[in-house]
Amino acid sequence: MKNGLPLAIDVVEAPASKIDAVDFENLVFGNVFTDHMMMCDYEDGEWQTPRIQPYGPIQLEPSAKVFHYGQAIFEGMKAFKDDEDQVWLFRPEANIDRFNRSSVRLAIPEFPKEVFLEGLETLLNLDRDWIKQGFGSSLYIRPFVIATEPGVSASPSKNYKFMIICSPAKAYYSGEVRVVFAEQFSRAANGGVGFAKAAGNYGAQFYPTNLAKQEGFQQIVWTDASTHEYLEEAGTMNIFFRVGDKLLTAPISDRILDGITRKSVIALAEEFKVPVEVRRVTVKEIVEAAEKGELKEMFGAGTAATINPIKGFGYQGKRYELPEQENSYASFFKTKLMEIQYNKAEDKFGWRYLVKEK
Template sequence: MAITYSEEIQVERAKTTKINSVDFNNLAFGKIFSDHMFVCDFEDGKWQTPKILPYQPITLQPSSKIFHYGQSIFEGMKAYKDENGSVFLFRPIDNCKRLNISAKRLAMPEIPEDYFMNGLKELLKIEKDWIPTSEGSALYIRPFMFATGEGFHASPADSYKLVIAFAPSGPYFSGDVKVLIEEKYSRSANGGVGFAKAGGNYAGQFYPTQLAKEKGYQQVIWTDDNTHEYIEEAGAMNIFVRINDTLLTVPTSDRILDGITRKSILKIAEDEGIKTEVRKIKVSELIEASENGSLKELFGAGTAAVVSPISGFGFKGKNYDLPKLEDTFGARLKKRITDIQTNKAEDPFGWRIKVC
């Protein structure tokens, strides 16, 4: 896939590097950051000259509107290396488009695709040695934008900052993941911002998740805001349910993020001949399938974990365990995606983009 760029980038190199102090074989997720970051400011009604700078603190006035009205959005992506050292991205244009969907919903300026892609590509060229190659690892990419304009008036800011930062990371989850079906709290509501990757969406998840952890679970399964009868997402991920040999996921809406991994799984499942259904799923259907033995798999899907198998769930004080299968749809689909991402397999969908 060819991408053209047009905007010059000012580059200031870091005087020293932290890379020699990093154990790339034992990486936590999102705890270590590379030497440089991409920065571009929106001021006077237009995007200014983009820059690549040494990774550093960002200074803001106390009156900056990000602190008061929460105009903050982000994306999650990864970069990979193949065995020859070539660098690849996975569906980055989709991330840029989704970032702009989030920006529009929060009354923030949309980002020209060439600014985004050119900045990301040039930053990767500089930081390519930061891409880990051990199994399950990748260079996690965090583009984010927030309001820098000042004032206490409740209105959109007049200036914003776009940043792209990198974090070499290991697997997001390790071990069994047990989830609690949420009966009281909601992640989002109709007409809200649940479909956007807005920071406040995730802040609102922390407290119910904390309560679930106190009961021995790692995450929650969110249910609809009105009746709590339908499952919607698994923590910060889209959810997939396998009943017998059919793979189910719920439709996107105002409340549910249009996940890039979700879309990839559906397409690959179709290519693999796995029957899929995109429809509403009742909690009662999940319980019934678990009790009659037709519930075979439950997993979350997202950029960070790709596929995160769920070993069991809780509801109304009762635990339900998933069967331990030798050959799972989740493992099969994860391998197909990661093999495309790391250039170990053909990419018939045109998702993989070579950077350098």
């Protein structure tokens, strides 16, 4: 962007859509992508002209620094379509702010918020037909930036590529979810990059998650790196515990992601007078609550899954199953969130963002 000013977005439309070949009732999360993508390169100390073009492969040098030093961050967002065929985003500015906080932590230039939003709206309008109506249907949006400068010297890249790709989505998890409390591995440490959506955070958790899956669990709930006494977040979600009628969740820190869905649940809890405590939660108190029958629910919160109930957990070789709740908090908060996202309820918080047709 010359002189810091956004330039017009160059648009090259796909010659034909591949939408008719997609079975929208049987989607595997993140496997199908829309007709177009957004791209913008950082060169000579500034972001260049953004462009939208047909979705397809990109070319990189084998020595591109993203492959060697992991300078890569991303975000997760969703677009929703209401009964009137209007398209909505949910708290997009919070995602963009977090995207840029992640960039700063990995020494990547921040991307201008106005250009991000303008480009995203243009992209969503081009691929509007890929956004389907109905609860549970959405368009998952994946903005990311990678280091593209050729060279294997251990230093920040001088060149970057910002991109947005989109994927129609149904449910993220299918089937019941059970978790294991981490006793050995940790997701992040003090002073690290746990608060950022750095690609390496997710790559590093695959191995311990695979070990958990071998034991019959779907995810890990990470504990703090220092003592493994405090519960922090699940593999792809922030996590909530319902003890009695009280909702507990860990505070954000430089280890824990500032989840958009997480803080929306906290705001809804306060709105509907559900007692909520944001504080450090110990493994010991949750195990004891489970043994006494006081642990009523656990659920994850994140963009991809929205709200995902957790049926049970494991710790030190023991397994704990949670009781079925007739009026669960997980179901309540998921319904309230989706009613706002799909424009079926009043948005007192100003979270909805209308994507205007152009």
